Each structure stands twice: as structure tokens, then as C-alpha cells.
Amino acid sequence: MKHLIDILDLSAEEIDELIAVANDIMENPQYYQEKCRYKKLATLFFEPSTRTRLSFEAAMLELGGSVLGFSEAASSSAAKGESVSDTIAVVGGYADIIAMRHPKEGAPLVAAMKSSVPIINAGDGGHNHPTQTLTDLLTIKREKGYFDGLTIGFCGDLKFGRTVHSLIAAMSRYANIRYVLISPEELKVPSYVKADHIKSKHIPYTQTTSIDSVIEELDVLYMTRVQRERFFNEEDYLRLKDSYILTLDKLKNAKEDLCILHPLPRVNEIATAVDDDPRACYFKQARYGKYIRMALILKMLEVC
Amino acid sequence: MxxxxxxxxxxIDHITAGKAMQIYHMLNLDALDCSVALLRNVPSEKMGKKDIIKIDEEIDINLDVLGYINPNITVDIIKNGVVAEKKHLALPKELHNILKCKNPRCITTTEQDIQHIFRLSPSAGVYRCIYCDTKAAD
Incomplete structure (x- = not known):
């Protein structure tokens, strides 16, 4: 049995397979609509999330399966002090596969160590969010057509932005990648992410605090939200939350085929006027998330 | 002296000067009933100064602790007054229940009965918590 805790649990070939299956699902949805009949997905969300949870649930329902679970720790036995290990031991008896989000980093790994059914990490604090990364990869592949040779800009909270860390780890396996890291000093990419996935692979990168000076170089721009819940100190959050706001004016010098991504939800870091620009891909990205999760569920349940 | x-x-010889006390605590030597000598700042041709620990009983030593602190430490097992065995150390690939993660967001801070595991990161040569990737504190 295989779990998905970190995007690097999947090889580049396995990711290619998932993307191929997701594309096929989009083209032939009727072929997949009964594939998970009589299978159950448990969504254990110890931390609130609308998008990811609904995406998982929609994915399982479209495969003909059923879903059960909870959407916040307060409505689970965790509120009574139950450990992650015990919760998983119990839920493993009710479901065929578990998607789990937890505010503590590493909680899904603890679950995987105890679980009798496959565990999918649906986000663990500021650490990993591999299915968002699969969504990002599917979007880049569909919008750009290829991975090799892309210059990818990451903008905003690159310190706590788990989707940024996972996407860097995943993209670093492709050839001739270049990164442009745009953030305030306090929210720079952690040194271990740079050491493991950028420097060790001799990938060229630029760090800057200004989006204007680099936007013309980018093939992909990955915007992120400065997340209130990752700060211990409200003052720091308020000081940094509006660091970068993408507007049509800022996009004047960008490439015509730039692909703008955002893991959503957005607060104000992308002006709504940008939504109608053909380069804005973030709502498509959210839609693709369901299809890649369908492909993942099929793979992990070995029904495809 | x-x-x-x-x-x-x-x-336990060739300990970097000043590290003996850390080893004494990490190996739980304070729990032993036998004589334990802890020598600090002993003159050494090779190291200038070094620390040494002598334990007057043959006990099981967690070599991973010593390998983590410094793989150049030497461990001699003494039997009948002579060196019967020399243990060779290496940087262990994993440390189990030797260090605790300092990241307040890590699951190890709340989950009971969990193994605290740090893994050697091959690229950077540092130990990281397997749960949250936080680097082990020095």
C-alpha cells in the first residue's frame, strides 16, 4: 500500500501517468463514473478548508464512490484529546482511503505509519500539500504544454507557503528550470528548501523583493496569499499582508503567454480585474484539482 | 591529575573538548551505579585538548548518540585490563528518540507515544525531523 505524504513520494513518471489519467478523465468522464463504486473516501479535516475538502469529495463522488468525514477538529474526537494514531486506527476500519488535513506538520506521516488504508496528505500546517502540487503541475502542463525550460516566479509568502515548497521540489526534477523568488525579507524561501531542491541541483535562481523588475522574464507566475494562521504575531501579519498585489498595470511588461497561478483562496493579492485577462489560470487550476484528485484516488485504490 | x-x-575517547557533559546526559550515565569518570580538557597531541569518559562497567552504549555528536570519537571495550574491542562510529542515517523537535508546529509536540526520528539529509549533511523537516538544534 502506498501513501502520498510528500510530492516526492511520486516519481516524475508517476506524475506523468497521473496527468495523463486526469486528462483522459476530462475527455471521457463517463468511462470513470463507476470506477469507485462501493469504495469510501474519508475526509478528515482537523483544520477548516472548503476548497480542498470539496475537491476531494467531488472527485470521489464523480468516480461513483461515497464520502464520510469531518470538516473541523471541534467536530471530531480530536476535541476530546484523541491522538492522530488512534483516530486513524478507527477510521481505517470504515473507509478504503483517507484524505487528511491537519494543522500540525507531519501529522499525515504519523497517520501513514499507523494506517491500514492509503493516506493522502491534504495539507499539514505550513509543511506539505502534495495534491495542490499535482493540481499545479496539471495546470502548467495543460497551459504551457511542457515543463522543461520554464522560468517560474513565486511571489508572496514563500516561507510558510507549503504549496511553494512542494512545487519547487517537484519542478526541480525537470531540465533547464529557473526560479525567480519574489518575497519580503521575512518571508523568503527557507534555506532547507533551497539547499535540498535548488542549490543541490545547481538550478539557477534569483531572489528579489520587487516583482516589477522580473515580471517580463517569467513563463509562470505563482502568486500566494500571506496567511494569517501561520503567524504567531498579528502585527507581523498586518505589516506583510499587502506586500504584493498583482494588477493589470504590473502585467504590462509580462509575456503574452504568461501563466498566472494561485492555490486560492485569494484575499487581495491579485486584483479582480486580472481575472478576465487570458493569462489568469487560477480558476481553471481549481477546476483541474478535482480531476487530478480523481486520478490519484484511482491510482491509490488500484482500480485504474 | x-x-x-x-x-x-x-x-569513550577523543571527545571534542567541552562535549563530554552533553554525552554524559544523552547516554543517561547519571543513572548508573558504577564509577564514571568524566575528564575534561585533557592534553592531546592530535586534538590539542579533548574530553574522555571512563565507565567502570560494561554497559550497552547507544553508538548513534556518539556518532551524531562526532563520528571521530573512539569507544574501547576493556576486558581484564586490556582493550578487547574497538567500536567504529559513523554518522548514523537516523536518530531514534535521541533528539526532540523544537518546531512548535510539529506533530511530535502533541502526539503521545511517538518516536522522535531525525534523518540525515544527504545534500546538506544535517539532521532533520522526519515529520516536519525542521533541522536539529545544535
Whole structure:
């Protein structure tokens, strides 16, 4: 049995397979609509999330399966002090596969160590969010057509932005990648992410605090939200939350085929006027998330 | 200063000067009933100064602790007054229940009965918590 805790649990070939299956699902949805009949997905969300949870649930329902679970720790036995290990031991008896989000980093790994059914990490604090990364990869592949040779800009909270860390780890396996890291000093990419996935692979990168000076170089721009819940100190959050706001004016010098991504939800870091620009891909990205999760569920349940 | 040689026991030698106390605590040597000598700042041709620990009883030593602190430490098992065995150390690939993660967001801070595991990161040569990737504190 295989779990998905970190995007690097999947090889580049396995990711290619998932993307191929997701594309096929989009083209032939009727072929997949009964594939998970009589299978159950448990969504254990110890931390609130609308998008990811609904995406998982929609994915399982479209495969003909059923879903059960909870959407916040307060409505689970965790509120009574139950450990992650015990919760998983119990839920493993009710479901065929578990998607789990937890505010503590590493909680899904603890679950995987105890679980009798496959565990999918649906986000663990500021650490990993591999299915968002699969969504990002599917979007880049569909919008750009290829991975090799892309210059990818990451903008905003690159310190706590788990989707940024996972996407860097995943993209670093492709050839001739270049990164442009745009953030305030306090929210720079952690040194271990740079050491493991950028420097060790001799990938060229630029760090800057200004989006204007680099936007013309980018093939992909990955915007992120400065997340209130990752700060211990409200003052720091308020000081940094509006660091970068993408507007049509800022996009004047960008490439015509730039692909703008955002893991959503957005607060104000992308002006709504940008939504109608053909380069804005973030709502498509959210839609693709369901299809890649369908492909993942099929793979992990070995029904495809 | 002279410390009697031991007949049956363990000598942990070539410890970086100043690190003996850390090893003493991490190996839980304070829980032993036998004699334990902790020598600090002993003159050394090779190291200038070094620390040594002598344990007057043959006990099981967690070599991973010593390998983590410094793989150049030597461990001699003494039997009948002579060196019967020399243990060779290496940087362990994993540390189990030796260090605790300092990241307040890590699951190890709340989950009971969990193994605290740190893994050697091959690219950077540092240990990281397997749960949250936080680097081990020095």
C-alpha cells in the first residue's frame, strides 16, 4: 500500500501517468463514473478548508464512490484529546482511503505509519500539500504544454507557503528550470528548501523583493496569499499582508503567454480585474484539482 | 591529575573538548551505579585538548548518540585490563528518540507515544525531523 505524504513520494513518471489519467478523465468522464463504486473516501479535516475538502469529495463522488468525514477538529474526537494514531486506527476500519488535513506538520506521516488504508496528505500546517502540487503541475502542463525550460516566479509568502515548497521540489526534477523568488525579507524561501531542491541541483535562481523588475522574464507566475494562521504575531501579519498585489498595470511588461497561478483562496493579492485577462489560470487550476484528485484516488485504490 | 585505569568497562575517547557533559546526559550515565569518570580538557597531541569518559562497567552504549555528536570519537571495550574491542562510529542515517523537535508546529509536540526520528539529509549533511523537516538544534 502506498501513501502520498510528500510530492516526492511520486516519481516524475508517476506524475506523468497521473496527468495523463486526469486528462483522459476530462475527455471521457463517463468511462470513470463507476470506477469507485462501493469504495469510501474519508475526509478528515482537523483544520477548516472548503476548497480542498470539496475537491476531494467531488472527485470521489464523480468516480461513483461515497464520502464520510469531518470538516473541523471541534467536530471530531480530536476535541476530546484523541491522538492522530488512534483516530486513524478507527477510521481505517470504515473507509478504503483517507484524505487528511491537519494543522500540525507531519501529522499525515504519523497517520501513514499507523494506517491500514492509503493516506493522502491534504495539507499539514505550513509543511506539505502534495495534491495542490499535482493540481499545479496539471495546470502548467495543460497551459504551457511542457515543463522543461520554464522560468517560474513565486511571489508572496514563500516561507510558510507549503504549496511553494512542494512545487519547487517537484519542478526541480525537470531540465533547464529557473526560479525567480519574489518575497519580503521575512518571508523568503527557507534555506532547507533551497539547499535540498535548488542549490543541490545547481538550478539557477534569483531572489528579489520587487516583482516589477522580473515580471517580463517569467513563463509562470505563482502568486500566494500571506496567511494569517501561520503567524504567531498579528502585527507581523498586518505589516506583510499587502506586500504584493498583482494588477493589470504590473502585467504590462509580462509575456503574452504568461501563466498566472494561485492555490486560492485569494484575499487581495491579485486584483479582480486580472481575472478576465487570458493569462489568469487560477480558476481553471481549481477546476483541474478535482480531476487530478480523481486520478490519484484511482491510482491509490488500484482500480485504474 | 590521575584517574585509575579500569579493568572491565568502557573508555569513550577523543571527545571534542567541552562535549563530554552533553554525552554524559544523552547516554543517561547519571543513572548508573558504577564509577564514571568524566575528564575534561585533557592534553592531546592530535586534538590539542579533548574530553574522555571512563565507565567502570560494561554497559550497552547507544553508538548513534556518539556518532551524531562526532563520528571521530573512539569507544574501547576493556576486558581484564586490556582493550578487547574497538567500536567504529559513523554518522548514523537516523536518530531514534535521541533528539526532540523544537518546531512548535510539529506533530511530535502533541502526539503521545511517538518516536522522535531525525534523518540525515544527504545534500546538506544535517539532521532533520522526519515529520516536519525542521533541522536539529545544535
Amino acid at each position: 590521575k584517574i585509575d585505569s579500569i579493568t572491565n568497562g568502557i573508555v
